[in-house]
Amino acid sequence: MIRDRLAIAYSRQKSYVDNRKRALEFEKVGNVAYDLKLPNDMACVHPVFYVPILKKFPGDTTSILPVEGLGVDENIYYDEVPVEILDRQVKWMKNKKVATVKVLWTNHLDEGAT
Structure with a gap:
C-alpha cells in the first residue's frame, strides 16, 4: 500500500516537472562547461561558462543597461x-x-x- 502511494506521488510529481520542462541547447565543452555563442559586441566576454554558476534569468528588460x-x-x-x-x-x-x-x-x- 505504501509503495503504491509512493508510486502515485512520484508519477504526479514527474508529470508536473514534465509539463514545465523545456529544452535548452548549448554546445558542450566538458562535463560541466558550455561554450556560448555571444554577439560580436560582447567579444571581450569569455564565452565558456560553468554549469554550476549558471542561473535562470526571468527576462526583466528594465534591468538591462546598454x-x-x-x-x-x-x-x-x-x-x-x-x-x-x-x-x-x-x-x-x-x-x-x-x-x-x-x-x-x-x-x-x-x-x-x-
Whole structure:
C-alpha cells in the first residue's frame, strides 16, 4: 500500500516537472562547461561558462543597461561615481545611533541605489 502511494506521488510529481520542462541547447565543452555563442559586441566576454554558476534569468528588460554609454574598459570594469544623496536616516541599534545614507550611483537606476 505504501509503495503504491509512493508510486502515485512520484508519477504526479514527474508529470508536473514534465509539463514545465523545456529544452535548452548549448554546445558542450566538458562535463560541466558550455561554450556560448555571444554577439560580436560582447567579444571581450569569455564565452565558456560553468554549469554550476549558471542561473535562470526571468527576462526583466528594465534591468538591462546598454554597454555603449557605461565607459566599460576591455577588462569589463567601470568606475562608479556617486551622483546624488537620495535619503539620510539615523537608526537606533541597541544603544548606538547608526547613520545611513542612500546614494544614487552612476550607471544605476533609482531602484539600484544603496
